[in-house]
Amino acid sequence: MKITEIQIKNFGKLHNVNIRPLPGLNVIYGENETGKSTIQQFITGMLFGVEKQRGRAGKNDNYLRYEPWNSGSFFAGGLKFTIGEKPFFLERNFYHKEKSAKLVNEMDGEELSVEHGDLEMLLGGINKTAYVNTYCIQQAEIETKKEFSEVLQNYFVNVSTGGEGGMDLVKARNSLRDRQKEVEHLYREKEEIRLEDLARLQIEEAHLKKDIEQLKKQQKESSENNAKMENAPIPPEHDINQMAEYLWDMRKKEEQEGYRFRKRISLLITLAGLVFGLWNLKVHFPVQNGSLFWTVLELFLLFAFLGGLGGVCYWFQKEKQLKDLCRQHKEEIKEVNLSASKEIERQLEQRQQENQAKQDAVEELLQEQLAEKQVILLNLQEEIAEMKNPSEVEIELKKQIQAYELAYNTLRNLSLTAYRDRRKQLEQEMSGILAEITNQKYHWMGLDEHMNLVVEKGTRRLYPWQLSQGVMIQMYVAQRLGAGGIFTQEEPMPIILDEVFSSFDEKRLEGALQWLGRQKGQIFLFTCQRREMEILERNSIPYGKIMLSR
Amino acid sequence: MKFIHIADIHLGVKPDRDKPWAKERENHSWQAFAEVIGQAKEEQVQLLLVAGDLFHRQPLLQELREVNYQFSKIPQTQVVLIAGNHDHLTPESCYRTFQWEHNVHFLKEEQMEYIELEGLETRVYGLSYWHKEITKSLYRNIHVKEGDYCNILLAHGGDEKHIPFRNKDFESTDFDYVAFGHLHKPSEIVKDKVVMAGALQPIDCNDFGEHGYFQGEIEDHVCQVQFVPLHYCEYVPLNLKVSQEITQGALFEFVEEHVKKAPSYQKFKITLHGFCDWGTSLIPEELRELEQVVQVTNQCKADYDFENLKQQYGQQILGRYIQALEKMPQDEITKKALYYGVEALLAE
Numbered sequence: 001m002k003i004t005e006i007q008i009k010n011f012g013k014l015h016n017v018n019i020r021p022l023p024g025l026n027v028i029y030g031e032n033e034t035g036k037s038t039i040q041q042f043i044t045g046m047l048f049g050v051e052k053q054r055g056r057a058g059k060n061d062n063y064l065r066y067e068p069w070n071s072g073s074f075f076a077g078g079l080k081f082t083i084g085e086k087p088f089f090l091e092r093n094f095y096h097k098e099k100s101a102k103l104v105n106e107m108d109g110e111e112l113s114v115e116h117g118d119l120e121m122l123l124g125g126i127n128k129t130a131y132v133n134t135y136c137i138q139q140a141e142i143e144t145k146k147e148f149s150e151v152l153q154n155y156f157v158n159v160s161t162g163g164e165g166g167m168d169l170v171k172a173r174n175s176l177r178d179r180q181k182e183v184e185h186l187y188r189e190k191e192e193i194r195l196e197d198l199a200r201l202q203i204e205e206a207h208l209k210k211d212i213e214q215l216k217k218q219q220k221e222s223s224e225n226n227a228k229m230e231n232a233p234i235p236p237e238h239d240i241n242q243m244a245e246y247l248w249d250m251r252k253k254e255e256q257e258g259y260r261f262r263k264r265i266s267l268l269i270t271l272a273g274l275v276f277g278l279w280n281l282k283v284h285f286p287v288q289n290g291s292l293f294w295t296v297l298e299l300f301l302l303f304a305f306l307g308g309l310g311g312v313c314y315w316f317q318k319e320k321q322l323k324d325l326c327r328q329h330k331e332e333i334k335e336v337n338l339s340a341s342k343e344i345e346r347q348l349e350q351r352q353q354e355n356q357a358k359q360d361a362v363e364e365l366l367q368e369q370l371a372e373k374q375v376i377l378l379n380l381q382e383e384i385a386e387m388k389n390p391s392e393v394e395i396e397l398k399k400q401i402q403a404y405e406l407a408y409n410t411l412r413n414l415s416l417t418a419y420r421d422r423r424k425q426l427e428q429e430m431s432g433i434l435a436e437i438t439n440q441k442y443h444w445m446g447l448d449e450h451m452n453l454v455v456e457k458g459t460r461r462l463y464p465w466q467l468s469q470g471v472m473i474q475m476y477v478a479q480r481l482g483a484g485g486i487f488t489q490e491e492p493m494p495i496i497l498d499e500v501f502s503s504f505d506e507k508r509l510e511g512a513l514q515w516l517g518r519q520k521g522q523i524f525l526f527t528c529q530r531r532e533m534e535i536l537e538r539n540s541i542p543y544g545k546i547m548l549s550r
Numbered sequence: 551m552k553f554i555h556i557a558d559i560h561l562g563v564k565p566d567r568d569k570p571w572a573k574e575r576e577n578h579s580w581q582a583f584a585e586v587i588g589q590a591k592e593e594q595v596q597l598l599l600v601a602g603d604l605f606h607r608q609p610l611l612q613e614l615r616e617v618n619y620q621f622s623k624i625p626q627t628q629v630v631l632i633a634g635n636h637d638h639l640t641p642e643s644c645y646r647t648f649q650w651e652h653n654v655h656f657l658k659e660e661q662m663e664y665i666e667l668e669g670l671e672t673r674v675y676g677l678s679y680w681h682k683e684i685t686k687s688l689y690r691n692i693h694v695k696e697g698d699y700c701n702i703l704l705a706h707g708g709d710e711k712h713i714p715f716r717n718k719d720f721e722s723t724d725f726d727y728v729a730f731g732h733l734h735k736p737s738e739i740v741k742d743k744v745v746m747a748g749a750l751q752p753i754d755c756n757d758f759g760e761h762g763y764f765q766g767e768i769e770d771h772v773c774q775v776q777f778v779p780l781h782y783c784e785y786v787p788l789n790l791k792v793s794q795e796i797t798q799g800a801l802f803e804f805v806e807e808h809v810k811k812a813p814s815y816q817k818f819k820i821t822l823h824g825f826c827d828w829g830t831s832l833i834p835e836e837l838r839e840l841e842q843v844v845q846v847t848n849q850c851k852a853d854y855d856f857e858n859l860k861q862q863y864g865q866q867i868l869g870r871y872i873q874a875l876e877k878m879p880q881d882e883i884t885k886k887a888l889y890y891g892v893e894a895l896l897a898e
Contacts, residue, residue, distance in 0.1 A: 169867060169895075171894075171897070172891075172895045172897065173894070175894045175897060176890060176891070179894075193568055368611065371611070371644065372610055372611050372612065372644075374642060375608045375609070375611075375643075375644060378607075378608050378640070378642075379562075379607035382607055382608075383607070392845075399882055399883055399886065400886060402883045402887075403882075403883045403884075403885075403886030403890055404890055406875075406887035407887040407888075407890040407891035407894070410871060410875060410887065410891060411867075411871060411891055411894075411895075413874075414867055414871060414874060415867065418867070418870075
């Protein structure tokens, strides 16, 4: 694209200014405040329009900035240019209430529609941001604006895939990420509620397990208790008084002893009576008639014998009676003992039965409680297992998250591949330009992973800020020119260089100007110094001279 | 003989646990059960058939006592029940040892058995679940024993993991009536003969439509049944087709209005579908917060013609994106991702 005529009717401080640039290099010279930047803004405004910002006006609002000083409503201009030898005439009314644009193909008089993107198509699909960041090179903003790396990425992808621009990849990816985060947030919310419930159930489960443990322990203790009770000795409640019995026994034995002793004495007296009676009878009676004394003695002995015999009988009888009494008594005791033990046994049995019944009741209760708790535990565990599964809603959200992830990654991969293809091309283009500007001092420049410029010097890779101001500007110029070439599929747009060479020394400036002179495209070099023109003239480089004055 | 056939009472179930009405819903199973008992008494029904899943989980002794108490209130009604997959007979199950009232007959065997009901000239066949799942088709080719009885099969199952059967298995059955449970949607598999009672009340928000029990009469081997709905809770699907013109505000107002008009026992499960600009964007929270709205699902899609887009954008990123996703396995996630990505790329 080559601009053939700039018609500023009313734009900022400029009224009725007509400029007819050359198709190649043009130097626009003017001291400060002569309207150099107004011309730049006019060109941009003609190509892409000037939008009045809504709401509070900022200092960056170009509409307000270039609203004509003399009249707010007459705010217009025209631009003649050729694209591929075809002449076009573009007219715009910038006034926001009567905004209009008219584009005419001057060859056949056909009117094209700016509204429907005909101009955009003519410009090769480049948008304002990309244009401002590439073709318009200003010293003040020489360092590529941050968003430019995004613009680069987008353009790499869209241009390399044959796009007409318009699709904002970075924005698309960001919006996918944002959406994903929103859904993830929702998912976490839902999950949290479920996990809280789950935790509550698990605590319940732990308590229940403890309860069951406790119950089991109780059960065990209770059955042990039972066993103990069965072995316990039975206190003798209805037993015979053994002490009294013993004493009674002793007394009876003593009594018996007494009877026995008396029996023996009686027996002795009987025997003595018998022996002495017989002896007396034999000695004193058959031979001589005994005296009275012997008769009395004999009678006494007989009496003793009979008495002794009677005593023996009596005491024998007495002893026998006692013996019978003792035997009887013993039998009685035995009987009493027997019946007593039976009673005890019966009572014991009864008590055991009672205990058993009590024990059984306790154990049954425990068992029932235990069984109930175990069922509750089982049900709880089932519920926990169910609760561990994400809910229907969670599953749906998870799927959405995965889908966003997939969309994001696919887009990223696609742009990465496209970017890699395109990046090489850009780097080659940029490197070529840089080598030329720097008189082959730097051969290669490229982009790092963050789209920052790097330049190769020997084996070192350097960033612009590590280099002198001059080289830095050269790099940026090379980058923009290289990128500009890539961004426009059609003819390259005019390059606008605004005071970019002010820090160059003579030699470097000469190199740069020589390179500019060799370019096929149209170049506008804005400057407030005369040295560019002097060098161009000295080197006999043809250029259009446009002098601005106050 | 008059009878009532219920199934899937799921006593103890806790539906909608994250909703404000969760507590209320917990009581519904018991309330509905009690209502059936009341109904049996009032209608002087002679037979109450409980076709499994009386309980949502393993019954507690206490719960069995409660149920038994309810049965004790209808001594003139013979109750026959079986255990389903939810309350299946575990080795420790209280079901095994529980002493029922004399009018209650629990068919607890794992194999088919039958109970002869005195005075009713009726035999009820059935078996209980001893495991959570039974994949054998146990109800196929069952023949009734000799004798002039009214024969009823009490059964539970109907999906592949729970005694599967095909409808034609019952087309020529010996039984006078087959009382099925398990599937929650009530239906007459063979009219007046083979009946899936459905859940007495819905168990979760996917059990749409009316729920209740079947009441019927068998006379001379001819049976007639009638569905009786209970209205403690009913989930209603509300499928809304939205279009570009409908705003979120309008949608909200429409749903609010619709819900207001509905009886209070109805709970709505809303699904949005159709094509709209805000296809994949999140549904307004207010919609979910509406009373009586149990769930909101958004299946809206932006109205994209992918073939056309592919042609239009061919080798550009959009075209390549569509192609890349079309090459992937076409599952739900890929399909969603296709929409999401195209939506993001086409966004202004």
